[in-house]
Amino acid sequence: MQYFEQIEALLYVHGDEGLLLADLAELLNLSQAATRQQMDLFMIAYDKRQPSALQVKQYGDLYKLMTQAAYQEIIEKAVYRKNINRLSPAALETLSIIAYKQPITRLEVDEIRGVASDGPINTLLTKGLIVSKKRSDKIGRPRLFTTTTEFLNCFDLTSLEELPQLTYEDNLSQQLDLFLNDDKS
């Protein structure tokens, strides 16, 4: 594989920050599509290098070199872990709604939760887990929220497609349909 060592070196140097596909394309002087191909090959090849304490994770367009889960214990004995950002239940709920329903406005989130979500939304914005890039066409042109690459990173998701299935999604909606259509004649 042509660029293997170069990619490995770059991933190492970027560490926590991760390597963006676009940046890698520039560094290797390739198109983004070609770069993506190379990265796919790289990840397969890297996985085959076992046993290894390292792995390459992909979060959207960002690639990071990380340790494998099996080594958590020994690492935590050696390394002082920085303050882990804990998300409050309110923030988690809000984030879930945005993740599954994006793009979505604050008001729509409020309606689902039944409470005001200003606080949690601000927290999520501050932590870089959501952004507002567009506005809705509705009255007042409210901001639309979407999740970020940092969100993918935080929750170990390669892409939004990996979001866990909403439980009883099919089952519940079926039941709901039955319920709503009952007694109607």
Add this chain to the structure above:
Amino acid sequence: MVYEVKLDVFEGPLDLLLHLINKMEIDIFDIPIKILTEQYIDYLHSMQQLELNIAAEYLVMASTLLLIKSKMILPVHEEMMIDEVYDDPRETLVQQLVEYQQFKQAASQLSFKKQQREQLFSKAPTEVEVQTHYTEPLKMEVNLLVQAFERVLNKQLLHSPSEKLVHREEISIDVVIQELQEKLLVESRIKFNELVYQHGSRAYMITLFLAMLELLKQNQINVEEHNKEIYISK
């Protein structure tokens, strides 16, 4: 100031309702609205007894429940059954509850994914340091300067009287800087020790040292060490 307190660990009225529904093992698709409303309002009352302010959303939900309850009591006209679609007054609430429950579930699954992610570590990115630009090379290394200073400090201790009257002497660095600069106009080289013995106090010695560092930083003087003596020059 009004303090809003969360009831127990509930995230809002929907959360509370779900809790009551689960506790009483109610079928969410056939809610006995009378009982649920009673339980809900009982809960709010107990909060009031504890003299806790109830957030507005809870009160809105209470009135919504009462509205639904009263609608359920109303007799249904025959005409409605034939022509129009009969709306179950609980419909909107049930939809809300079901959707909210889904997201509560999703939130807990995401939380688990977060924990999994926290098992992985990566190192901080490598920084390449930018070299600062010196206009003139220092003729002396700072640690040597500090060592020399320590020697002088120790010598001073030997000279100081056994009984001391402790008094605070105010010596400003600016004054010392000025003195030093004036002296350098006259003499090309000054011995650090000489200056200190002239003045006598430790406070002066320390201030002089700080003045030297400041002037060094501004590239206004040169400092050298020779035979364990510190020499200051322009």
